[in-house]
Amino acid sequence: MTVEAIIKAQPLPRARAARRPLGWWLLILIPYLWLVVFFLGPFLIVLKISLSQTAIAQPPYTPVLDLAGGAHGLREFFNALSLDNYALIASDPIYLLSYARSVLIAGISTAMLLLIGYPLAYGMTRAPRGWQPILFMLVVLPFWTSFLIRIYAWINVLQREGLLNQLLLALGIVDTPPAWLATDTAIYIGIVYSYLPFMVLPIYATLEKLPEALLEAAADLGCPRWKAFWLVTLPLSLPGVFAGTLLCFIPIVGEFVIPDLLGGSDTMMIGQTLWVEFFANRDWPAASAVAIVLLALLLVPIMVYQQRQMRQLEGRS
Amino acid sequence: MTSVLDSSSAPARHQGISRPPPFRSDPATPPLVRFEAVGKRFSGVAAVEDLSLDIFPGEFFALLGPSGCGKTTLLRLLAGLEIPDTGRVLLDGQDLASVPPHRRAVNMMFQSYALFPHLNVEGNVAFGLRQDGLPKAEIAARVAAMLALLKLEGFEKRKPHQLSGGQRQRVALARALVKRPRVLLLDEPLAALDKKLRGETQFELMHLRQKLGLTFLIVTHDQEEAMTVADRIGVMDQGRLIQVASPPEIYEQPNSRWVADFIGDVNLIEGRLLASGAGCATIMSASVGRLEVATPAEASTGDTVWVALRPEKVRVSHTAPADGLGNCVAGKIWDIGYLGDISIYKVRLPDGFIMKASAANMTRLIERPFRIDEPVWLSWAGDAGVVLTR
Numbered sequence A: 001m002t003v004e005a006i007i008k009a010q011p012l013p014r015a016r017a018a019r020r021p022l023g024w025w026l027l028i029l030i031p032y033l034w035l036v037v038f039f040l041g042p043f044l045i046v047l048k049i050s051l052s053q054t055a056i057a058q059p060p061y062t063p064v065l066d067l068a069g070g071a072h073g074l075r076e077f078f079n080a081l082s083l084d085n086y087a088l089i090a091s092d093p094i095y096l097l098s099y100a101r102s103v104l105i106a107g108i109s110t111a112m113l114l115l116i117g118y119p120l121a122y123g124m125t126r127a128p129r130g131w132q133p134i135l136f137m138l139v140v141l142p143f144w145t146s147f148l149i150r151i152y153a154w155i156n157v158l159q160r161e162g163l164l165n166q167l168l169l170a171l172g173i174v175d176t177p178p179a180w181l182a183t184d185t186a187i188y189i190g191i192v193y194s195y196l197p198f199m200v201l202p203i204y205a206t207l208e209k210l211p212e213a214l215l216e217a218a219a220d221l222g223c224p225r226w227k228a229f230w231l232v233t234l235p236l237s238l239p240g241v242f243a244g245t246l247l248c249f250i251p252i253v254g255e256f257v258i259p260d261l262l263g264g265s266d267t268m269m270i271g272q273t274l275w276v277e278f279f280a281n282r283d284w285p286a287a288s289a290v291a292i293v294l295l296a297l298l299l300v301p302i303m304v305y306q307q308r309q310m311r312q313l314e315g316r317s
Numbered sequence B: 001m002t003s004v005l006d007s008s009s010a011p012a013r014h015q016g017i018s019r020p021p022p023f024r025s026d027p028a029t030p031p032l033v034r035f036e037a038v039g040k041r042f043s044g045v046a047a048v049e050d051l052s053l054d055i056f057p058g059e060f061f062a063l064l065g066p067s068g069c070g071k072t073t074l075l076r077l078l079a080g081l082e083i084p085d086t087g088r089v090l091l092d093g094q095d096l097a098s099v100p101p102h103r104r105a106v107n108m109m110f111q112s113y114a115l116f117p118h119l120n121v122e123g124n125v126a127f128g129l130r131q132d133g134l135p136k137a138e139i140a141a142r143v144a145a146m147l148a149l150l151k152l153e154g155f156e157k158r159k160p161h162q163l164s165g166g167q168r169q170r171v172a173l174a175r176a177l178v179k180r181p182r183v184l185l186l187d188e189p190l191a192a193l194d195k196k197l198r199g200e201t202q203f204e205l206m207h208l209r210q211k212l213g214l215t216f217l218i219v220t221h222d223q224e225e226a227m228t229v230a231d232r233i234g235v236m237d238q239g240r241l242i243q244v245a246s247p248p249e250i251y252e253q254p255n256s257r258w259v260a261d262f263i264g265d266v267n268l269i270e271g272r273l274l275a276s277g278a279g280c281a282t283i284m285s286a287s288v289g290r291l292e293v294a295t296p297a298e299a300s301t302g303d304t305v306w307v308a309l310r311p312e313k314v315r316v317s318h319t320a321p322a323d324g325l326g327n328c329v330a331g332k333i334w335d336i337g338y339l340g341d342i343s344i345y346k347v348r349l350p351d352g353f354i355m356k357a358s359a360a361n362m363t364r365l366i367e368r369p370f371r372i373d374e375p376v377w378l379s380w381a382g383d384a385g386v387v388l389t390r
Helices: A003-009 A013-018 A022-050 A067-080 A084-091 A093-126 A129-144 A147-158 A163-170 A184-209 A212-220 A225-253 A257-262 A270-280 A284-316 B002-006 B071-079 B121-131 B136-149 B165-177 B195-212 B223-229 B247-252 B257-262
Strands: B033-042 B045-055 B060-064 B086-091 B106-109 B183-187 B215-220 B232-237 B240-245 B267-277 B280-285 B289-293 B304-309 B315-317 B328-338 B342-348 B354-360 B375-379 B385-388
Touching: A022 A284, A084 A093, A084 A284, A093 A129, A093 A184, A093 A225, A093 A270, A093 A284, A129 A184, A147 A163, A147 A184, A147 A257, A184 A225, A184 A257, A212 A225, A212 B106, A225 A284, A257 A270, A270 A284, B033 B071, B045 B071, B045 B086, B045 B240, B060 B071, B060 B223, B071 B086, B071 B106, B071 B183, B071 B215, B106 B165, B121 B136, B121 B165, B136 B165, B165 B183, B165 B195, B195 B215, B195 B223, B215 B223, B223 B247, B232 B247, B232 B257, B240 B247, B240 B257, B257 B267, B257 B304, B257 B385, B267 B289, B267 B354, B267 B385, B280 B304, B289 B385, B315 B354, B328 B354, B342 B375
Parallel strands: B060 B215, B060 B232, B106 B183, B183 B215
Antiparallel strands: B033 B045, B033 B086, B232 B240, B267 B280, B267 B304, B280 B289, B304 B385, B315 B375, B328 B342, B328 B375, B342 B354
């Protein structure tokens, strides 16, 4: 082989660069593996259970996948799967009512969170520079205490002889102590209290990045301060508003602890319905079907948000 | 301060100036903008101190100074984005103290451009007109005309992040210009552009001013930019105006060592004033010897003075100049800077003083006529230098 032939035999640099090294694949594999093991796997199991029938057995449903049965057993297994549980959810109004209630409560609380959270975040960015880390700290501070303990504390505050009623009586606002606990009001108080940081922080993050020069430019071009808020500040903080809304709305729909501890026995949010199916009725297939429908319900807003984000990213490049 | 202000309308005192200032304010016209003993402090530190300045209608005025000298603060005081602690700012004779920024008939082009990222080019330019509640048709017509003037047609629907730096700069300019302000304020408008584009845009700005007949107030730290575009330059340092004059005057007749050193390159030769008469001053310098300057010095005999001598006015030669009576001195080439169009020679005098001389490279010879360590003569005309007393 001549020297020229050896040189020619070398692959072109471009072709070599296109071949990914093994380490690259390993690195990419780790997050995918994580998603498969901890997200896709459990999801498929729940999906399978939702297509099964409840049974007094261990596990409490049939059919159970048994690979020892061979191809024939596998066919039997798939034939035994049915959409009965979904039919049940569609036919029994208790499920539909639970879903509707959950979405309604989540919608109203998210709206309240926005109304309280936006001014709070805006006030934080307007505060003197030196104060901002302290205010930020105050918003995050509740996370240092267990979520459950904080909800129990609210029971204490809201019960008939609780702090709230003592205060109202002392101020002469009411004569007889009203019942707060086991009402929708208590649920809203609990939810708004618990989720406020998730609304405030993303909005604060976008407002904080807003250059002061933009507001100065608006003023310079003849726009009074209050109008500049509507024309400049609000539109530019929408990404934060969207993020905060989703961060609150999605978990609130599936919220279980707050309505269970603060709400009445008649307030059935979907999380509680699911709990009852699973633990009280021991109907794993029905509970799984409820969970799958809930997931599908929440997937819609997530996908809308992702679409939006993608469009923004594409527009920027 | 008034004597400094009047200097632009007075005939050029220095005989070396051949280019007359292109703009002469008529002393009879009242100033458009007047800063009256304005002071502004930020947490105890003075940004602007007891500053008075008049800017006349149709003028292109540049505030020039190092960063942190208070020039941007002065601009923001006029825009209403800062409130003066002391003194008054007047526009058209009206005190602006009670006028909020959105009611002032001035518009600013921000250094960061401050374009609204959520609005497209059209929306950005129309923003100011919409605030005035003009009819839709008029807004559309004026925006279109402005975009055409600044060669931005076809970009109407683009968002700021889809534009190049130069295009963004023009959108920012269009947005401020479209409101037809009494004064257009430009805060370091070209700082973010590359050198070539900056040069082109400087001339574009001048043409715009001529076409629109507006008053421009520009803030810059780039002396070349100020010299190119402005009718008058106000040189600022530490919140004070040091000198206000036309570009040639600032360059050829600086009023202090600080201005001479800040604008361009200069040799500052310290000496004692021997004699000063009509059209002539004689200075004795330890490094250079006897110096003749063709202007009288405003100092008494025996005072310490400085002769400011621009490098391009100093001639380098191998032999002593034939007419070399007063202003010539022998030295050795210490360093050579070859810049292509010109070369800068640093010449070491016998006592160690380094004098700078620059010469245009008028031939294409790769071998330059002077080499390091070569003994040379420096000479200059009597009207090349100027005597400074502070």
